[in-house]
Amino acid sequence: MSGYLLNRLGQALFVLWAAFTISFVLLQAMPGDAILIKFQNPELGLNPQQIADIRASYAADSAIWVQYIQTIGRFLTGNFGYSVQVGVPVSTMLAAHLPATLKLASLGFLLAAIFAAVIAFVSSLTPFVWIRGALQSVPSLFISIPTFWLGIMLIQIFSFRLKLVPVINPGPWQELILPVITLAVPISAPLAQVLVRNIDDVLTSPFVAVARAKGATRQWVLWRHVAKNALLPTLTIAGVLFGELIAGAVVTETVFGLNGIGGLTGRAVGSQDAAVLQAIVVFSALAFVIINLIVDLLFPVLDPRLRTKAGATA
């Protein structure tokens, strides 16, 4: 067990390092840079000598590998550098924007899981074929809806037409309702598809027939035999979907004007603020790695077949 844990930790560290390095190289390869964008502005009236001094103060012109080593060293000590555009420590910016995104992402994921479970279990339990067919076509519909369009449509319908959710000065929870739905819909689709498929597979297993032969009702079999077996493979997908969640947050926060990491990313890309982007990439990778590590560690807890043990096998 400890060997397994060490192995997974090593993989996690490697993923973090790789994400850091790839994003560093890509950000360096971009034409132009944040310093030029900000200080070459004619309104500031800086002469080339002054710009060169500023560049030197950011060490922007030293060799790429020197910058790489320096940046890694800073990141390891928790210093993410300064935003060129705003001139504020990146860590302060992250701390300011993180809570909104955390709330949005976790509620979005929760709602997506609820959507998926309702679709999958209701469609498996219903005695009516048409309900089953209708419910099972919902995921492909959900997955083909573009997030930005869904967001705009929800605002149009619920805020402007029906006036159910205020757009002007909403409460802290009210402002989350529509973004959470927007984020949850595309995430719920693959979850629901995998879950429906798994439930169907498990329902054909011989042990389900044995349970029915014991006299168990359909509901009994679904909850006590099928649910856990069908949820296990879905857990893997859930870990992978976290990436979707981050991507979805960028669009959703932009559409709804939320002040989260997604919005920050959008602005940092616009101004090529490499320090901010670098920190966001590493931060997302860290979150992704932690989520998947938790999923991996959860598997042996939920599935007895994955526990290594020294019990009798005779």
Added chain:
Amino acid sequence: MSASSVPHPPVLEVENLSIAYHDGIAHRRVVHDVSFRIDPGEVVALVGESGSGKTTTAQSIIGLLHANGRIDGGSIRLNGTDISRWSDRQLDTVRGAKISLIPQDPASSLNPVKTIGAQVGEILRIHGAASGRDLDARVISLLERVGLSEPALRARQYPHELSGGMRQRVLIAIAVALKPQLIIADEPTSALDVTVQKRILDLIDELRTEYGTSVLLVTHDLGVAADRADRLVVLQGGRVQEAGATKVVLAAPRSAYARQLLADAPSFSAVARKAPATAREKPLASGDDVIIVDGLVQDFTRTDGNGKSFRAVNDLSFRVRRGTTHAIVGESGSGKTTTIRAIVGFQKPTAGRIEIDGTDLSTLRGETLRQFRRKIQLVYQNPYGSLDPRQTVFEIVAEPLLNFGSLARPAREEKVRAILSRVGLPEPALDRRPHALSGGQRQRVAIARALVLDPDVVVLDEAVSALDVTVQARILDLLDELQRDLGLTYLFVSHDLAVVRQISDTVSVLKDGREVDGGAVEDVFERPGSDYTRELINAIPGQKRAALV
């Protein structure tokens, strides 16, 4: 075993039962006017090959037909009450309590994420028969009753921690928990080793006698049916071909189909086929040794981290003469598969020497090893998994020729056609894909693919185990004929001693990686040198009939 003339009413009466499946377009009838009855305490066997409707019939009795199946007509009377039109809710009160099921495959018939105790206890809880501490005690006594050691420990274990035989005992414990009137045993032992099979069938017999339960035994194995059933119902194509007391049907079958089944069942025909098998003109004396295995040892490192290695094959030696058949016999875990993987060069032995047609395998590497594979070809057990579903029969058989690309296209085509007609496949089959072929036809394709390179040795890994007896008999005939005509040497790996006795000249009996018996088939079967071989031979089903005839 039972008296059918007692005044008790029958437990089950099936009358003119017809069942159809919806295949997406229309309902297709698969069971036609099937009638039979089961008296209290009686064992009735539904015998038939795949597609005969035996499992469908059994499923309909316990109300577990697939969603696309429906009962078209007839009645299923349990204690005089017709349950064939009952709703699921009504049937739930009968299932488990009055009728229970022993399923086919113990490996997948237990929920992998629930403990054994929870799964046995479930049937008691569903029917409100026990709860709390009483429930735990009942579960443990049931597990003890079906012969599991350390029942309290077993109750806390998960299915994957138990062997196949132990799992089947657990399923039997579930089936007898509420002392039902009828147990449906659907191929209860076909996934188990032969010695385990015998013990499980003995257990079912014992519990049946103790509780006075009737058993509907669904099986493709006429030997098992002959040993265990009071009466036989022989099904073919969804129709009853013959029904009657076991002794009568076996001694004087009236229908042509029953006669065919009896003739093809290896457990019955072994003795009958014996004479021609020995009289067969084989170049026994003249042949040289094509396969020489000398002191083969194969170790595997365990992956569970304690670093200890596991010896799968231990000091195995045998020789096979050209043009003969050598059988490797053993139960699961005996090292059969490991041995043949070493012989075809898929893995390097830990120690020992393997020589094929004068070539020492250990000297071969890379390209020379690849070229060597022409000489020795494999036919696998499962004809459903060993053929690429997206290739046509022609492509499948031509592929080895392409891999050793020495022939021009017209010559290649000619060769493939010739070999396919040689194995008895009709010309139109060439352009079909595997899913359009029957199991027997698929195995013919697999044999053709093995023979297309003109090998010296063909390794048949359980090559007929997955086939119905009548199909199996035809494939065995084909193998025999090919051996005589082409001078092939067979290495025949099997767990089925009846088949081995029929077709092989020499045999190695393996247990835990060691050879416990070996030599000419006659000697080993007539004068087995080890207790294990004796046990294997005694476990062959169908001996009651052999004694009878």
